[in-house]
Amino acid sequence: MSAIHSSQLSFFAAHAPFDKMEPAHLLWMLERMKLGYYPLGEVIVSPEQGVAGRFLVIKQGLVQGEQSVAHASETDAWLELAEGECFPLGALLAHRPVASIYRSVVDTFCYELPLSDFHTLLGMSAPFRDFCTRRIANLLEHSKQVIQAQYTQSSSEQQSLNSPLSAVIRGAPVTCSPQTTVREVLARMCDAHIGSMIAVDSDGRPVGILTLPDVLERIALPQIDLELPVIGIMTLQLTFLPPHALAYEAALTMARQGFRHVLVVENEKLVGIVSEKDLFALQRVGLRQIGSGIRHAKKLEELQQSARDIRRMAHNMMAQGVAAEQLTQFISTFNDLLTSRVVELEYDASGIGASPLAARLCWMALGSEGRFEQTLNTDQDNAIIFTVPEGMTADGVRELMLPVARRINETLALCGFPLCRGNVMASNREWCLSLDEWRRKFSDWITNGTPLALLHASIFFDFRSVYGAHALTDELRLWLSRAASDNTRFLHQMAENAMSNRPPLGVVRDFVVGREHTLDLKLNGITPFVDAARIFSLAAGVTQTSTLQRLRASAARLKIHPSEVEAWIDAFLFIQVLRMRHHDEGQERGLSDDELDNRIDPEALHELDRRILKEAFRQARKLQARLALEYHL
Amino acid sequence: MRNWFSRWFGNRPQLAHEQQRRLADWQALPRASLNLPLSGVRCVVVDVETSGLNLWEDRLISIGAVAVVNGKIDLGDSFYVVLQQATVSDKENILLHGIGGSAQTEGVPAPDALLAFLDYLRKDPLIAFHVTFDRTMIVRAMGAYLGFSFKHPWSDMAYVMPALNPALASRYHSLDDWINHFDIRNDARHNALADALVTAQLFQVGLVQADKKSIADFAGLRDLEKAQRWVNSVS
Numbered sequence: 001m002s003a004i005h006s007s008q009l010s011f012f013a014a015h016a017p018f019d020k021m022e023p024a025h026l027l028w029m030l031e032r033m034k035l036g037y038y039p040l041g042e043v044i045v046s047p048e049q050g051v052a053g054r055f056l057v058i059k060q061g062l063v064q065g066e067q068s069v070a071h072a073s074e075t076d077a078w079l080e081l082a083e084g085e086c087f088p089l090g091a092l093l094a095h096r097p098v099a100s101i102y103r104s105v106v107d108t109f110c111y112e113l114p115l116s117d118f119h120t121l122l123g124m125s126a127p128f129r130d131f132c133t134r135r136i137a138n139l140l141e142h143s144k145q146v147i148q149a150q151y152t153q154s155s156s157e158q159q160s161l162n163s164p165l166s167a168v169i170r171g172a173p174v175t176c177s178p179q180t181t182v183r184e185v186l187a188r189m190c191d192a193h194i195g196s197m198i199a200v201d202s203d204g205r206p207v208g209i210l211t212l213p214d215v216l217e218r219i220a221l222p223q224i225d226l227e228l229p230v231i232g233i234m235t236l237q238l239t240f241l242p243p244h245a246l247a248y249e250a251a252l253t254m255a256r257q258g259f260r261h262v263l264v265v266e267n268e269k270l271v272g273i274v275s276e277k278d279l280f281a282l283q284r285v286g287l288r289q290i291g292s293g294i295r296h297a298k299k300l301e302e303l304q305q306s307a308r309d310i311r312r313m314a315h316n317m318m319a320q321g322v323a324a325e326q327l328t329q330f331i332s333t334f335n336d337l338l339t340s341r342v343v344e345l346e347y348d349a350s351g352i353g354a355s356p357l358a359a360r361l362c363w364m365a366l367g368s369e370g371r372f373e374q375t376l377n378t379d380q381d382n383a384i385i386f387t388v389p390e391g392m393t394a395d396g397v398r399e400l401m402l403p404v405a406r407r408i409n410e411t412l413a414l415c416g417f418p419l420c421r422g423n424v425m426a427s428n429r430e431w432c433l434s435l436d437e438w439r440r441k442f443s444d445w446i447t448n449g450t451p452l453a454l455l456h457a458s459i460f461f462d463f464r465s466v467y468g469a470h471a472l473t474d475e476l477r478l479w480l481s482r483a484a485s486d487n488t489r490f491l492h493q494m495a496e497n498a499m500s501n502r503p504p505l506g507v508v509r510d511f512v513v514g515r516e517h518t519l520d521l522k523l524n525g526i527t528p529f530v531d532a533a534r535i536f537s538l539a540a541g542v543t544q545t546s547t548l549q550r551l552r553a554s555a556a557r558l559k560i561h562p563s564e565v566e567a568w569i570d571a572f573l574f575i576q577v578l579r580m581r582h583h584d585e586g587q588e589r590g591l592s593d594d595e596l597d598n599r600i601d602p603e604a605l606h607e608l609d610r611r612i613l614k615e616a617f618r619q620a621r622k623l624q625a626r627l628a629l630e631y632h633l
Numbered sequence: 634m635r636n637w638f639s640r641w642f643g644n645r646p647q648l649a650h651e652q653q654r655r656l657a658d659w660q661a662l663p664r665a666s667l668n669l670p671l672s673g674v675r676c677v678v679v680d681v682e683t684s685g686l687n688l689w690e691d692r693l694i695s696i697g698a699v700a701v702v703n704g705k706i707d708l709g710d711s712f713y714v715v716l717q718q719a720t721v722s723d724k725e726n727i728l729l730h731g732i733g734g735s736a737q738t739e740g741v742p743a744p745d746a747l748l749a750f751l752d753y754l755r756k757d758p759l760i761a762f763h764v765t766f767d768r769t770m771i772v773r774a775m776g777a778y779l780g781f782s783f784k785h786p787w788s789d790m791a792y793v794m795p796a797l798n799p800a801l802a803s804r805y806h807s808l809d810d811w812i813n814h815f816d817i818r819n820d821a822r823h824n825a826l827a828d829a830l831v832t833a834q835l836f837q838v839g840l841v842q843a844d845k846k847s848i849a850d851f852a853g854l855r856d857l858e859k860a861q862r863w864v865n866s867v868s
Contacts, residue, residue, distance in 0.1 A: 003826055036837075037840075107815060109817075
């Protein structure tokens with residue numbers, strides 16, 4: 001005999017995942033639940049109780065998970081749970097004791113389901129199982145829908161750039177054999193109203209492409225013989241993507257290389273062609289247009305216009321709910337293009353572009369730019385690496401380069417990349433160095449491990465090449481990965497330093513906020529992930545600079561479970577998106593670049609976002625726990 | 634008043650054979666020992682809704698109850714019944730407990746409803762807030778519809794909580810006072826089941842407090858209650 005009052009059901013209906021569960025399953029669960037009372041300070045679950053025996057949902061109150069000293073190595077480092085939240089999922093799923101002591105922070109009531117019923121429910125209810133096994137991924141999915149709803153521009157008919165190319169290509173491509181005459185190809189292009197013709201060999205492999213702009217340049221102007229085989233005037237360097245590649249990759253390829261077409265090839269055979277026009281249907285901002293605008297910009301105004309276009313594109317992509325990883329990739333790609341163009345123009349103007357020195361120079365991105373994690377208000381962090389030509393000294397090269405670098409820094413500032421307050425810029429003589437000088441500098445930092453050295457390492461060790469002689473940065477990177485992974489004392493110091501920045505989860509409230517009731521998403525949210533990823537990658541000899549790639553690449557070598565890494569990455573990306581939305585909203589309100597910041601008021605967030613942010617911070621704690629474990633901190 | 638007298642002292646109600654057997658079965662259950670540790674005893678927290686506050690005139694409309702075992706409320710072990718009414722209670726009353734006219738007339742016939750409650754209760758001790766009201770209503774209904782005198786151990790949170798929290802005793806009187814103090818939320822006040830649930834949550838708080846004062850059994854709770862009644866009578 002049992003009776004459940006509807007008010008109990010409405011409590012559950014207000015919280016994920018119960019809101020997605022079938023009423024019958026919810027009722028089944030409720031009938032098997034007990035309601036426990038835990039006065040302030042009482043231990044609810046602890047490692048000493050053995051294998052976790054019940055699934056708890058907080059009806060009212062607040063519960064804190066404290067790491068017990070005996071289990072300091074476990075990764076369930078820390079958490080704070082409020083009404084409607086469930087615990088201890090990990091321990092229940094793994095049939096193990098909890099790693100933390102769960103204690104009530106105020107008088108608390110919890111619904112409790114016995115372990116066996118918990119497992120029955122997992123088998124019974126798909127939403128419940130989904131939630132328990134992929135908690136953060138699920139919350140993120142929820143949140144994405146909310147974000148999309150918030151942006152008015154997003155419309156359902158707008159296809160996403162996340163579609164695979166197989167869904168974008170229309171019909172079989174029009175092809176010809178390489179030996180077809182130019183005359184016949186032109187006639188067929190005209191008849192079929194197509195902008196390009198692809199030559200394929202007898203096995204269907206594409207070998208060349210002719211596009212309309214080529215007609216003028218290669219046929220009409222040189223007045224070639226129309227009876228020649230078409231292959232002779234075709235572009236033979238073709239860009240392929242597989243059908244499962246996403247539309248955004250095609251867009252990026254076009255933007256990067258300035259092509260209007262990307263061939264879709266499966267098992268070496270041509271299966272379709274994606275033109276810029278096809279992608280236009282997916283994306284309002286013409287990506288290739290922005291790219292070509294940048295490549296052809298000559299004046300400051302044109303560069304500034306391109307910078308504005310990049311931001312508009314970022315805004316539109318946010319509106320479409322483009323995933324954070326791709327979004328930052330877009331922003332980085334275009335910012336790189338813009339920076340390259342600024343550097344190129346300045347080199348040409350100063351005569352360096354035409355000098356033999358040009359081949360010995362590389363413009364490097366550092367810090368967040370080096371990690372491909374730029375948002376819309378990122379400060380410049382850059383440097384120059386060079387090799388000294390015969391008959392010159394390093395100082396001589398520097399004297400030549402510093403004024404040029406100064407002008408580059410200033411132009412970039414006018415394009416919306418504020419000058420670095422710490423003067424970490426190529427125009428600073430300290431950061432315009434030869435390969436040997438960089439090695440010595442890095443070597444110094446690694447051996448000394450002073451606070452300043454650690455600070456520098458956290459900016460400079462994320463270097464990558466943007467423009468010029470890539471080989472120089474590759475060589476420096478290779479050298480660094482060996483030098484750093486050998487020096488465990490230095491890595492230990494870096495880890496210790498990273499641990500001093502704890503994600504701001506509070507004891508009584510959800511978040512610890514400063515006097516202004518705000519959180520710094522960059523310092524408190526992003527930095528713990530970035531720092532840990534850098535240390536892991538240096539230790540594992542991973543050469544990537546992006547935090548995501550560093551985590552993924554290090555995980556295997558450090559024997560961290562992939563699902564754990566993916567949870568970190570989801571958390572990291574969520575905070576990134578939150579930051580970018582914050583900047584985007586600031587810009588929409590008319591704030592200037594200098595006024596954009598990373599501070600948000602957690603109270604002002606959507607309830608779901610608050611929860612995910614908490615979960616993301618919790619993941620940051622887990623990552624730090626892992627770091628502490630590796631370095632015995 | 635006549636009506637009530639005739640029910641109370643008049644003809645015993647006519648029970649069907651099956652109903653008689655159920656009642657006899659219940660009566661044959663052994664009495665609960667009041668000296669067992671509270672942690673091992675099943676206590677039933679009860680609340681009733683009635684057609685009004687008059688102990689002698691008004692009728693029992695619904696009973697809600699939840700069981701507390703070992704300090705935890707067992708949601709699966711809960712009870713709710715609406716008794717079938719010959720006449721529907723007035724409008725203000727309906728607005729209070731939310732059991733509409735048709736629900737009242739469509740309820741479970743009173744003898745069956747009360748037998749179901751006895752089956753659920755077994756001989757386990759009862760807990761309520763302001764016992765006098767709930768007890769009188771239930772005793773009267775048992776007498777009228779089942780023809781027996783319902784004698785049962787009760788403990789009254791309206792006395793136990795002040796005894797455990799002397800500093801609050803003078804200020805707090807109603808169930809709302811106490812549940813507000815302990816921040817217990819009630820989303821459906823004046824529904825017998827929801828009120829039984831918050832009373833049970835209050836009982837949970839009381840159990841923890843009693844445990845700290847080394848009160849370990851039901852008899853101890855009743856001693857506490859008696860002491861508080863005495864305090865109330867002299868102050």
